[in-house]
Amino acid sequence: MPQELFVLIFGYIFGFYMAWNIGANDVANSMAPVVGAKAVTIRQAVFIAVILNVVGAVFIGSHVTNTIRKGIVSTDILGDPHLVLIGALSAILAASLWVNLATWKSLPVSTTHSIVGAMIGFGIVAGGFSVINWVKLGAVVMSWIISPLFSLAISFFLFKIILRLILSKKNTLIWALKLSPFFIGSTVFIVVLSFLFKTPLGKNLSVQGPVALILAFIIALIVGFAGMKVLKRLVKESTPNGAEEIFRFIQIGTACYVALAQGANDVANAIGPLAVIYFLVKTGTVGATVPVPVFLLLFGGVGIACGISMAGHRVMDTMGKKITALSNTRGFAVNFATATTVLVASKMGLPVSTTHAAVGGVMGIGLARGVEAVNLSIVYRIMLYWVLTVPVAAVTSMVIFKILLFIL
Amino acid sequence: MLMRIPFSDMFMTSPFEGIQEHAEKVKECSWVFQQAIECHFSPRCTTFEEFRDEVARLESEADAIKRRIRGHIPKRTMTPVSTFLIFRYLKQQDGVLDAVEDTLDWISYRRKTKIPEALEKDFALLVNAVIDPIEKLTSMVSEARQYFKSYSEKQRVVVKNIIHELHRQEREVDKFEYDIKKKLFNLDIDAVSIMYLVRLAEIIGSIADHAQNAGDMMRAMLSK
Numbered sequence: 001m002p003q004e005l006f007v008l009i010f011g012y013i014f015g016f017y018m019a020w021n022i023g024a025n026d027v028a029n030s031m032a033p034v035v036g037a038k039a040v041t042i043r044q045a046v047f048i049a050v051i052l053n054v055v056g057a058v059f060i061g062s063h064v065t066n067t068i069r070k071g072i073v074s075t076d077i078l079g080d081p082h083l084v085l086i087g088a089l090s091a092i093l094a095a096s097l098w099v100n101l102a103t104w105k106s107l108p109v110s111t112t113h114s115i116v117g118a119m120i121g122f123g124i125v126a127g128g129f130s131v132i133n134w135v136k137l138g139a140v141v142m143s144w145i146i147s148p149l150f151s152l153a154i155s156f157f158l159f160k161i162i163l164r165l166i167l168s169k170k171n172t173l174i175w176a177l178k179l180s181p182f183f184i185g186s187t188v189f190i191v192v193l194s195f196l197f198k199t200p201l202g203k204n205l206s207v208q209g210p211v212a213l214i215l216a217f218i219i220a221l222i223v224g225f226a227g228m229k230v231l232k233r234l235v236k237e238s239t240p241n242g243a244e245e246i247f248r249f250i251q252i253g254t255a256c257y258v259a260l261a262q263g264a265n266d267v268a269n270a271i272g273p274l275a276v277i278y279f280l281v282k283t284g285t286v287g288a289t290v291p292v293p294v295f296l297l298l299f300g301g302v303g304i305a306c307g308i309s310m311a312g313h314r315v316m317d318t319m320g321k322k323i324t325a326l327s328n329t330r331g332f333a334v335n336f337a338t339a340t341t342v343l344v345a346s347k348m349g350l351p352v353s354t355t356h357a358a359v360g361g362v363m364g365i366g367l368a369r370g371v372e373a374v375n376l377s378i379v380y381r382i383m384l385y386w387v388l389t390v391p392v393a394a395v396t397s398m399v400i401f402k403i404l405l406f407i408l
Numbered sequence: 409m410l411m412r413i414p415f416s417d418m419f420m421t422s423p424f425e426g427i428q429e430h431a432e433k434v435k436e437c438s439w440v441f442q443q444a445i446e447c448h449f450s451p452r453c454t455t456f457e458e459f460r461d462e463v464a465r466l467e468s469e470a471d472a473i474k475r476r477i478r479g480h481i482p483k484r485t486m487t488p489v490s491t492f493l494i495f496r497y498l499k500q501q502d503g504v505l506d507a508v509e510d511t512l513d514w515i516s517y518r519r520k521t522k523i524p525e526a527l528e529k530d531f532a533l534l535v536n537a538v539i540d541p542i543e544k545l546t547s548m549v550s551e552a553r554q555y556f557k558s559y560s561e562k563q564r565v566v567v568k569n570i571i572h573e574l575h576r577q578e579r580e581v582d583k584f585e586y587d588i589k590k591k592l593f594n595l596d597i598d599a600v601s602i603m604y605l606v607r608l609a610e611i612i613g614s615i616a617d618h619a620q621n622a623g624d625m626m627r628a629m630l631s632k
Binding site for chain 1: 422425
């Protein structure tokens with residue numbers, strides 16, 4: 001049918017646009033600590049982000065998407081395929097519009113939350129307020145507060161530990177080396193756990209519960225001590241700022257993880273509504289969950305990669321100059337806190353934004369007196385837009401839905 | 409620019425950046441000050457006013473830096489030390505500059521009273537003694553910034569040693585000032601000149617006081 005084809009083409013265009021936006025802004029934001037700490041150059045950061053985001057999207061990204069995100073909206077409204085088709089299109093249009101406005105006005109909004117909001121709006125207009133699961137929605141709202149706070153607490157304590165056990169010592173290099181298995185190990189532990197719990201790849205291995213924990217622990221132990229051996233060779237005794245140098249190498253590892261996690265997490269979000277449209281056009285029906293074909297994930301991954309390589313360079317350049325205050329030890333703490341928060345939150349089924357977690361991480365470092373100046377009033381502004389994003393995207397989605405219903 | 413960068417918006421220009429810049433200006437000023445005083449001491453001095461203008465120019469530049477620092481720390485800023493302490497420190501560092509300017513102003517009021525020959529050496533010693541602590545301020549600020557980066561005990565000791573040094577130099581300046589005053593009253597010169605010279609020695613001495621106070625403020629910033 002030409003009408004469905006028309007919707008599908010628009011879905012592709014705006015799905016790509018969302019992915020492009022995630023690449024240009026969200027990815028660059030979460031790669032900021034590494035660039036700022038000069039652990040990698042911008043060129044390297046772009047390279048890492050492009051490769052690992054595509055890998056993350058295609059190989060470990062969710063191959064099944066909840067039609068209406070995370071069960072916030074009941075599936076009762078899915079009866080009429082025509083409505084769902086228009087709804088998914090209006091959701092993706094609304095999210096694109098809001099993200100576009102945010103980028104134009106430099107508003108700190110999350111792409112993930114824009115899509116969540118837009119899908120909620122479509123749910124309300126299609127089925128009324130009764131289809132909204134308020135408890136689930138409440139959990140989402142709570143996650144805006146909890147995820148940055150959680151990240152803040154982790155980075156605060158992690159930096160305090162680094163301060164107490166390494167930086168305040170006479171020979172920081174020796175202590176950084178001694179404790180490096182712990183830091184590398186904890187990073188690896190989190191990475192392995194998230195692979196086992198979160199990814200289809202891990203689920204196929206069907207390693208669960210305590211077995212997974214033990215497995216992750218053993219791998220962390222091995223990698224941690226192997227990492228120490230490597231670091232001993234890489235970092236020379238005479239390096240003036242030994243501890244920072246050690247953390248420079250550890251930080252590259254955590255940065256890779258953040259890029260990978262972002263690919264896995266955010267691509268499915270950007271592509272979600274598109275997957276619904278695609279499935280509908282293909283089969284004519286839709287269920288509570290929809291399979292996401294690999295080529296769509298690749299499509300999203302390429303979109304993100306385009307965004308990073310076309311605009312991410314500029315964003316990272318601006319940021320790299322602005323956040324030179326973030327040294328390797330601090331950058332590591334921020335990255336670690338971000339990755340851990342993203343893992344825990346998504347394990348709990350909360351649509352968490354990587355950027356939000358990273359912002360919380362920086363605040364933690366600021367509270368631990370780790371940075372010369374962190375602007376707290378910006379944080380209030382950021383929080384305002386976190387709260388605004390969902391209702392604004394929802395209302396926009398509702399309006400577009402009504403208009404599309406009138407036209408189509 | 410079309411981008412959303414909440415992450416980097418959180419980072420702002422550090423107030424220490426400005427404090428360091430301000431300290432550099434103070435140092436630059438101290439060199440001109442030294443030249444001005446030396447010129448005044450010499451029998452054929454024609455360029456004193458030029459040096460004084462130069463100091464005034466540097467002072468207004470430093471003032472601009474000071475205002476910039478004060479204007480760019482919003483109330484809700486997380487810094488390693490309280491912003492209150494940062495302002496107090498800046499006030500003392502600025503006090504050094506004011507004292508330098510006051511000295512040159514004081515000299516300009518009564519150019520005809522030359523330094524008596526018997527006191528020439530003492531005044532030269534006094535002036536040299538206040539230049540040292542001024543120059544110390546820049547290294548103190550940069551070492552302190554290093555400390556706030558690493559929080560290493562070793563670095564903390566480095567800064568504390570500079571502060572001790574400032575104290576020692578201030579005592580030395582006090583001694584020179586005392587010597588000058590004591591000798592002055594045994595000289596056979598008119599009362600106005602004595603008053604003029606006593607005040608001159610006191611203002612020059614106050615330069616070191618402000619440097620010492622800046623050191624004390626820095627000490628407060630270092631407290632754990």
